[in-house]
Amino acid sequence: MLYCARCGLRYPVNIGVWRCICQGELEYDNPHEIVVPDLNDLIPRPCSIWRYREALPALEDEYIITFNEGYTPIITIKYHDIPIWLKLDFLCPTGSYKDRGTSVMISCLKQTGIKSVVEDSSGNAGASIAAYAGRAGMKCTVFVPSDTSPGKLIQIRAYGATIEMVDGTRQDVAKACQEAAEGNHNGETFYASHNWNPFFLEGIKTLAYEIWEQGVRNSIMPNWVVIPAGYGSCVLGAYRGFSDLVNQGKLHEIPRLIVVQAKNCAPVYEAYLRGGTEVLPIHGQRTIAEGIACSNPVRGSEILHAVRASGGVVMAVAEKEIECAAIELAKDGVFVEPTSAVVVAALKRLIDNEVISGNDIALGILTGTGLKATDYYGSRL
Ligand SMILES: [Zn+2]
Known part of the structure; x- marks a missing residue:
């Protein structure tokens, strides 16, 4: 079943509605118990998001649409001799983390006859x-x-x-x-909106499952996770996934989530500074982090809740900081779109301000490939 996050009205999955009649966003109520498999059980599984199948919406095999997305590598770079872990999620098949959500969403839609x-x-x-x-x-x-x-x-x-x-x-x-x-x-x-459809977020939860699996296996379980946010699907998927792991006793606590926006378009940051629980629409300015240039996120209040519940913060970074981070990352061999570079811009500031030290494991999610931003890089190099 689907249900409205605002008024609670319930809808069958196959009815083809994308939002409630009250204009509220819909959520997915999984009729099955969500189970993230144990580490040993995961070893022989496919190297994709579908290795966590028991935690995803129930689908017949014939409806699963996949390019084996997910299971992306984690690398380290150093800033002032302090390691920063980076999850290279831009290595998903179409060049962005969104393939996790799209695989689950399109599979569910196919199963309902769309x-x-x-x-x-x-x-x-x-x-x-x-x-x-x-x-x-x-x-x-x-x-x-x-x-x-x-x-x-x-x-x-x-x-x-x-x-x-x-x-x-x-x-x-x-x-x-x-x-x-x-x-x-x-x-x-x-x-099939990546901002409205609840199945999209179900797929993004696998980011958290992977960070947990890779973190525990390699003794690099992060205590900080840094995520760019426009509409916030990456943050919300990660928060829900980490919550599943805590609920199942696989994780002691959710890592502190640091949500990063571009200062030129930062409605979540402004609401966070006000101490508000609702994100109000703003008139944002252009930013080179165009993938997160969202002036009115659908699930704004849930983003604020996720940050606060994890003990995290919302940050906004300036165009110059984003540009420096993007160029420096590329020089390090990591070619991402400026939207992803906001994560590293934020991490540098947190290290400069001694919020993050050498005792921390801070992991940033790099969401999109630089090959989609060749116009931008071409004008800078
Ligand atoms: Zn409603």
Whole structure:
């Protein structure tokens, strides 16, 4: 069943709704007990998110759409002789961590008979959904802002998706996409939104399971996890996954989550500074961390709750800090999009301020590949 996070109304999974009639976001109520397998049981499993299958929504084998995403490596770099651990999640098949959520979401939609999906995105989510929908044999249309640079659209088009350009703000693009889904009354076209769909978050939980598995096996279980946030799916998936592990006695406590935004567009940071429990919409400015340029996140209050419950903090980093971190990472051989570099910018500041020391294990999640940001790097090098 699905249920509304705001009013509690329940819906069958196969009814094809993407949000509640009260406009609240839907959550997935798994009818099965969520079980993250023991470390020994995991050894022979496939090296993908599906190694944690008992913790994911129940799916028949024939509906699972996968490119063996996940199981990404962790490396270390040093800053002032203090090690920083980095999870290279941009090595997922389409170049971003979003493949974890997309694999689960598209599989669930396929199982419920959806034949066509629409999505609004100009970047990583659009490419990811185009790839998985293509593999699932679904028709896919991605709505994008009309000022999106042509280079970013190539990957989406190459996977076979149709692109619809929309004039106006990011919100206008989302609205056009939602209207396209709602105007389709045969029930076969679905708004497969990475920001609204609860199955997407179910897949992102595997990030936490992997960090736990790799951390315990290699004695590098982090006490800090640093995550970029726009709409916050990476933070929320990680928080829910770590919560599962604590609930099952596999982890003593959730690592402290540090949520990082770009100072130019930081509604969660502003709410955190106010001590608020709700994120209010803002008018953000352009940022090179375009993947997290979100002025009104769907699950803002849950992001604030996750940070506070873990004993973490929300940070905002300036354009200059992001740029320095991106260029330095690339010089270290780690080529990520500027959106991912916010994590390292934040870690450097935390080490400079002696919040993180050599006694800590701080792990940052690098979410997207630099190959999607060649326009940016081309103008800097
Ligand atoms: Zn509701």
